[in-house]
Amino acid sequence: MSVQTRGKLLRAAKKVFSEKGYYNAQISHIIDTAGVARGTFYLYFKSKEEILKEILKEVVKELKDRIKEVDLRYDPIDQIVANIKRVLDFALEERDLARIVLQRNCDPKLFSIIEDFFEEVTLMVETSLKKGIALGLIRECDTYVLAKALIGGVKEVIVGLLDKEEVDTEKVAKDLVSFGLRGIWKGGGSYGGFGSI
Amino acid sequence: MSVQTRGKLLRAAKKVFSEKGYYNAQISHIIDTAGVARGTFYLYFKSKEEILKEILKEVVKELKDRIKEVDLRYDPIDQIVANIKRVLDFALEERDLARIVLQRNCDPKLFSIIEDFFEEVTLMVETSLKKGIALGLIRECDTYVLAKALIGGVKEVIVGLLDKEEVDTEKVAKDLVSFGLRGIWKGGGSYGGFGSI
Amino acid sequence: MSVQTRGKLLRAAKKVFSEKGYYNAQISHIIDTAGVARGTFYLYFKSKEEILKEILKEVVKELKDRIKEVDLRYDPIDQIVANIKRVLDFALEERDLARIVLQRNCDPKLFSIIEDFFEEVTLMVETSLKKGIALGLIRECDTYVLAKALIGGVKEVIVGLLDKEEVDTEKVAKDLVSFGLRGIWKGGGSYGGFGSI
Amino acid sequence: MSVQTRGKLLRAAKKVFSEKGYYNAQISHIIDTAGVARGTFYLYFKSKEEILKEILKEVVKELKDRIKEVDLRYDPIDQIVANIKRVLDFALEERDLARIVLQRNCDPKLFSIIEDFFEEVTLMVETSLKKGIALGLIRECDTYVLAKALIGGVKEVIVGLLDKEEVDTEKVAKDLVSFGLRGIWKGGGSYGGFGSI
DNA sequence: AATGAATGAGTGTTCATTCAT
DNA sequence: TATGAATGAACACTCATTCAT
Structure with missing residues (x-):
């Protein structure tokens, strides 16, 4: 578990949720913003x-x-x-x-x-x-x-x-x-x- | 176009949107609440x-x-x-x-x-x-x-x-x-x- | 059965099929072009x-x-x-x-x-x-x-x-x-x- | 993106379009023929x-x-x-x-x-x-x-x-x-x- | 003979989640 | 620890057809 990756994801999610709202935010947006792979997201967050x-x-x-x-x-x-x-x-x-x-x-x-x-x-x-x-x-x-x-x-x-x-x-x-x-x-x-x- | 049906749909939608929020509200919920068929919804509202x-x-x-x-x-x-x-x-x-x-x-x-x-x-x-x-x-x-x-x-x-x-x-x-x-x-x-x- | 209505529908269908092709042609287009009601169509043609x-x-x-x-x-x-x-x-x-x-x-x-x-x-x-x-x-x-x-x-x-x-x-x-x-x-x-x- | 999967889908689509024509062809037919899941289709083709x-x-x-x-x-x-x-x-x-x-x-x-x-x-x-x-x-x-x-x-x-x-x-x-x-x-x-x- | 409101099965598309590598 | 290809349940929307008036 890398604290940096977790941080990247959290920062990305904040940005995306803020810009698009929870429902319009997609996992794709978050991982693209964070620059990590899809699977990585679920390594750090259940959902x-x-x-x-x-x-x-x-x-x-x-x-x-x-x-x-x-x-x-x-x-x-x-x-x-x-x-x-x-x-x-x-x-x-x-x-x-x-x-x-x-x-x-x-x-x-x-x-x-x-x-x-x-x-x-x-x-x-x-x-x-x-x-x-x-x-x-x-x-x-x-x-x-x-x-x-x-x-x-x-x-x-x-x-x-x-x-x-x-x-x-x-x-x-x-x-x-x-x-x-x-x-x-x-x-x-x-x-x-x-x-x- | 029946004003009553339109009314039923509007009332149902208000209820459903209010209870579930826009994104969690489904057309199914609305038409079930209104008691009309799926197609009927789209007769009165584009989306x-x-x-x-x-x-x-x-x-x-x-x-x-x-x-x-x-x-x-x-x-x-x-x-x-x-x-x-x-x-x-x-x-x-x-x-x-x-x-x-x-x-x-x-x-x-x-x-x-x-x-x-x-x-x-x-x-x-x-x-x-x-x-x-x-x-x-x-x-x-x-x-x-x-x-x-x-x-x-x-x-x-x-x-x-x-x-x-x-x-x-x-x-x-x-x-x-x-x-x-x-x-x-x-x-x-x-x-x-x-x-x- | 009015021969005129049947004719109107046939003429409309020819126009619509020709312009849009069979699959993109809709009954709505045909009856709108013919100027008759939806039900009327099915009085003259089974489908x-x-x-x-x-x-x-x-x-x-x-x-x-x-x-x-x-x-x-x-x-x-x-x-x-x-x-x-x-x-x-x-x-x-x-x-x-x-x-x-x-x-x-x-x-x-x-x-x-x-x-x-x-x-x-x-x-x-x-x-x-x-x-x-x-x-x-x-x-x-x-x-x-x-x-x-x-x-x-x-x-x-x-x-x-x-x-x-x-x-x-x-x-x-x-x-x-x-x-x-x-x-x-x-x-x-x-x-x-x-x-x- | 797997070239093989893309190929499977293309081959399947050719077959299905050829047999049924574009309008009668369904995504279901294509993915069944290709042997992939529904979502996979949209990974390779927009529509x-x-x-x-x-x-x-x-x-x-x-x-x-x-x-x-x-x-x-x-x-x-x-x-x-x-x-x-x-x-x-x-x-x-x-x-x-x-x-x-x-x-x-x-x-x-x-x-x-x-x-x-x-x-x-x-x-x-x-x-x-x-x-x-x-x-x-x-x-x-x-x-x-x-x-x-x-x-x-x-x-x-x-x-x-x-x-x-x-x-x-x-x-x-x-x-x-x-x-x-x-x-x-x-x-x-x-x-x-x-x-x- | 004509109407048009209502129907509902059908279909393309989306997207969170999983899993083999 | 990370990847990204694959999954499939879920859902909005369409449109030919029916039927009460």
């Missing part, structure tokens, strides 16, 4: 499905590494911004991976790893929201809806950035947090005619 | 791809009908809430359609209709944001990022609701708008230690 | 194969009418020229039919009617050749080969004429007969060692 | 159409090799006889190919290669005829009609020979040339009013 899962697992691992628990002894905002920045950086460093992951593909068999991860993140966010509400920092709200909205927002923004050349991820992260927080933050003032909501 | 596009076109049409331009002579908030409520209602009435549409599928040939529509909506939102900024109602921000985030939020929330039985769409719409507005709304007060951003 | 056979039968009948036995009491050459002229005229009047018939199609089931007819004509020609040889008018030769060659020549010439606008069939018929009778060689001298043949 | 074209190209190549330009410094008759003999030999050695080629099939897409070749040969013959006329060796005539007739004659004779076991191709070639050159008429006397032609 087309397996190499996808391998890739998804890698992504989840990397993302988990980059999302760090917020330590309330320090300014939480800075930490959230840093988390989002790290996620954005990863997405833009590995655009192929981001494209694969963010193409929600309904086949639950295939993308369960990703779905589960997002589920986890959603829960994490919801928990944070609840904590914030309990602490009186965050307004009362449907935490489930809010959590979904926050994550969906980040996802969509990433998709939007994948085709941009140069992105100031720090600024985008701050924009997002600023947007998110000022929205959920228990503000003082009333908002125009919006008091009726 | 598997075409019936998908037909469905997507229908969705876009329906959504465009439900999203009404905001008339600034009246309270814009109420109108935005109503728009989002109508979209949520449609998604929940036609959950199959929503599932099909919200599965971002990388094949651009297939989903271009949807992508184009979302592009349009994004632009619409961006324009509104800019107008709001010009009017001094909305804070300065990266309108592109914000628009993406808003739409992504709504999308993700819809996905989250598709498995819930009973949903109070009015409430969810209000929550979403409340969240979105208080975020982008040019508030008076400062926000905790957040002034540094 | 696609049957309408072809009907057409072929018609051709054979017409050709048999136009090829008249040579009456040796009169100048046989004139009669042969007249026969060929009548065949050429028919082919050019009904070019669609000629095209159908002269596309030798290997499916023996389908074109047996035509093959049988040509077989008959070949035999007729062979018999005439033998009679001519017996009478000392025609040189000794392999009558089978000669008969085939003669008929093949006429067939190919017809195919060649089908795309010409104006054809002087009388002249072509005379050319063909003249050629058949005397060859292309300018009488007189022997050529090289060819005297031995 | 059913392509294998036919491959075969036709082969035929044209072989025929071009066997038809040699007539060198006027030597006896042209002998060379023509030799040419025809070589063509007849090929047809009888590869009867399947001959059957495929001589089944004029109207689909121009498919048989254009062959039609083009025959067109070429016709032109070649016409040119030769014109040269002969210019040299005073050949009688004035419609060279187009004559060329067609000559080629048609040879074609039909070949078709007639395909079912015969033992054929003396040399003799047949001589008969054909002799016929072409001198006609069937036993030289000498004029016949009836035919002198006028």
Whole structure:
């Protein structure tokens, strides 16, 4: 088992899945891109499905590494911004991976790893929201809806950035947090005619 | 050409695409669900791809009908809430359609209709944001990022609701708008230690 | 049973078979050309194969009418020229039919009617050749080969004429007969060692 | 890519096309005859159409090799006889190919290669005829009609020979040339009013 | 006599996977 | 460890034919 060959295949698969999507990607494309023979592929991966899962697992691992628990002894905002920045950086460093992951593909068999991860993140966010509400920092709200909205927002923004050349991820992260927080933050003032909501 | 048969096929296809995704959906599944013969399918639709596009076109049409331009002579908030409520209602009435549409599928040939529509909506939102900024109602921000985030939020929330039985769409719409507005709304007060951003 | 509808279908089928060939011709093409409904076709013809056979039968009948036995009491050459002229005229009047018939199609089931007819004509020609040889008018030769060659020549010439606008069939018929009778060689001298043949 | 497998497929296709004709031939027949799996066929040929074209190209190549330009410094008759003999030999050695080629099939897409070749040969013959006329060796005539007739004659004779076991191709070639050159008429006397032609 | 919606057996083609070398 | 020829199940699509109206 050569680690290099495995690497070549993984890199090729990321590229191909990203460009064509899982179903339009063919083993032929992957091995051509990797420059190995057909049989070699099956020496390293049991099936087309397996190499996808391998890739998804890698992504989840990397993302988990980059999302760090917020330590309330320090300014939480800075930490959230840093988390989002790290996620954005990863997405833009590995655009192929981001494209694969963010193409929600309904086949639950295939993308369960990703779905589960997002589920986890959603829960994490919801928990944070609840904590914030309990602490009186965050307004009362449907935490489930809010959590979904926050994550969906980040996802969509990433998709939007994948085709941009140069992105100031720090600024985008701050924009997002600023947007998110000022929205959920228990503000003082009333908002125009919006008091009726 | 019988309108009923066409309807049966469309309904069946929506169900099957929704449950299995486009690529795992087979003509056999569709015609079995519709209860017609194989040849009949091709009497009404040129190909598997075409019936998908037909469905997507229908969705876009329906959504465009439900999203009404905001008339600034009246309270814009109420109108935005109503728009989002109508979209949520449609998604929940036609959950199959929503599932099909919200599965971002990388094949651009297939989903271009949807992508184009979302592009349009994004632009619409961006324009509104800019107008709001010009009017001094909305804070300065990266309108592109914000628009993406808003739409992504709504999308993700819809996905989250598709498995819930009973949903109070009015409430969810209000929550979403409340969240979105208080975020982008040019508030008076400062926000905790957040002034540094 | 309306004779007109039957006629419309036959005419349409001739056109379509001629243009597309039997296998590429579809019932749809025929009924569209004829301007009748699908079911109507099967009111008049049992199958696609049957309408072809009907057409072929018609051709054979017409050709048999136009090829008249040579009456040796009169100048046989004139009669042969007249026969060929009548065949050429028919082919050019009904070019669609000629095209159908002269596309030798290997499916023996389908074109047996035509093959049988040509077989008959070949035999007729062979018999005439033998009679001519017996009478000392025609040189000794392999009558089978000669008969085939003669008929093949006429067939190919017809195919060649089908795309010409104006054809002087009388002249072509005379050319063909003249050629058949005397060859292309300018009488007189022997050529090289060819005297031995 | 194994040359043997490709050969097996080509041989099988020749047999099947020859026996059933292109349209009635199925991939199943070809692979069963060749003794390979379905997928293997498509490893070597893009489609059913392509294998036919491959075969036709082969035929044209072989025929071009066997038809040699007539060198006027030597006896042209002998060379023509030799040419025809070589063509007849090929047809009888590869009867399947001959059957495929001589089944004029109207689909121009498919048989254009062959039609083009025959067109070429016709032109070649016409040119030769014109040269002969210019040299005073050949009688004035419609060279187009004559060329067609000559080629048609040879074609039909070949078709007639395909079912015969033992054929003396040399003799047949001589008969054909002799016929072409001198006609069937036993030289000498004029016949009836035919002198006028 | 005519219609045209519906049928379904049939067929070319694809592509993930295997296995002998 | 690598190769690539071979496999065959799977699937989209076609089109002659039927039949209820």
